[in-house]
Amino acid sequence: MPGYNSLEKKLGFLKPLPVDENWSAAEDFLQLISDFCLQEKPRVIVECSSGVSSLVLARCCQLNRQGHVYSLENGSRFVKQSEQQLSAYSLNDYCDVIFSPLTGIVLNAENYQWYDINTFSEIETESRIDMLVIDGPPGFLQKNSRYPALPVLMTRLADSCSIFLDDAGRDDEKNIVEYWLRQFPEFQLTYIDNERGCSILKR
Numbered sequence: 353m354p355g356y357n358s359l360e361k362k363l364g365f366l367k368p369l370p371v372d373e374n375w376s377a378a379e380d381f382l383q384l385i386s387d388f389c390l391q392e393k394p395r396v397i398v399e400c401s402s403g404v405s406s407l408v409l410a411r412c413c414q415l416n417r418q419g420h421v422y423s424l425e426n427g428s429r430f431v432k433q434s435e436q437q438l439s440a441y442s443l444n445d446y447c448d449v450i451f452s453p454l455t456g457i458v459l460n461a462e463n464y465q466w467y468d469i470n471t472f473s474e475i476e477t478e479s480r481i482d483m484l485v486i487d488g489p490p491g492f493l494q495k496n497s498r499y500p501a502l503p504v505l506m507t508r509l510a511d512s513c514s515i516f517l518d519d520a521g522r523d524d525e526k527n528i529v530e531y532w533l534r535q536f537p538e539f540q541l542t543y544i545d546n547e548r549g550c551s552i553l554k555r
């Protein structure tokens with residue numbers, strides 16, 4: 353089990369985070385998103401895939417005394433698991449896990465399986481997304497699995513917003529970022545060369 357002690361200490365978690373060696377985001381990625389969250393205090397946070405990242409972001413909202421996390425999750429058993437974990441850490445007021453099964457979507461004549469956009473009505477509609485964290489759907493599902501995030505959520509993003517893409521060191525994620533920047537040149541890219549790579553896009 354990887355150690356997440358410094359993150360737990362920084363955020364004041366009283367018990368260890370329920371880290372899954374194979375599936376949880378790496379500690380350095382969680383450090384990056386929590387540092388940003390504590391500093392910028394985003395109000396509307398959307399994440400693609402739930403888990404330890406939901407606990408970390410929800411805890412930041414609790415510390416900030418503002419902000420809410422909407423976590424899109426395609427696996428019903430992971431919805432339940434994440435909800436139970438949020439409850440076990442008394443953080444469920446700060447995060448809604450939205451069951452959002454993967455469904456077919458066509459973008460630029462390519463087929464993708466992505467979170468069902470019909471479930472997005474649960475996300476507060478008046479305010480726009482200030483922070484978007486992308487750690488799903490899993491890469492093995494399809495080529496460029498996480499590409500749809502930006503084209504699909506584009507109209508819901510705040511004018512000033514930040515996007516964090518995990519696993520950005522992989523070839524697919526490098527392609528995805530290249531496509532995004534070509535399509536949406538108003539974003540500026542910072543690449544963090546950490547354990548799995550993180551691309552941060554800001555507008």
Ligand SMILES: C[S@@+](CC[C@H](N)C(=O)[O-])C[C@H]1O[C@@H](n2cnc3c(N)ncnc32)[C@H](O)[C@@H]1O
Nearest residue numbers: 375376377401402403404405427430487488490
């Ligand atoms: C990389 S994981 C999400 C990790 C999450 N952001 C975190 O930091 O814990 C992406 C997706 O994999 C799925 N997943 C999580 N744990 C799994 C497991 N043990 N077996 C199969 N799929 C899993 C869930 O649907 C999850 O949304």
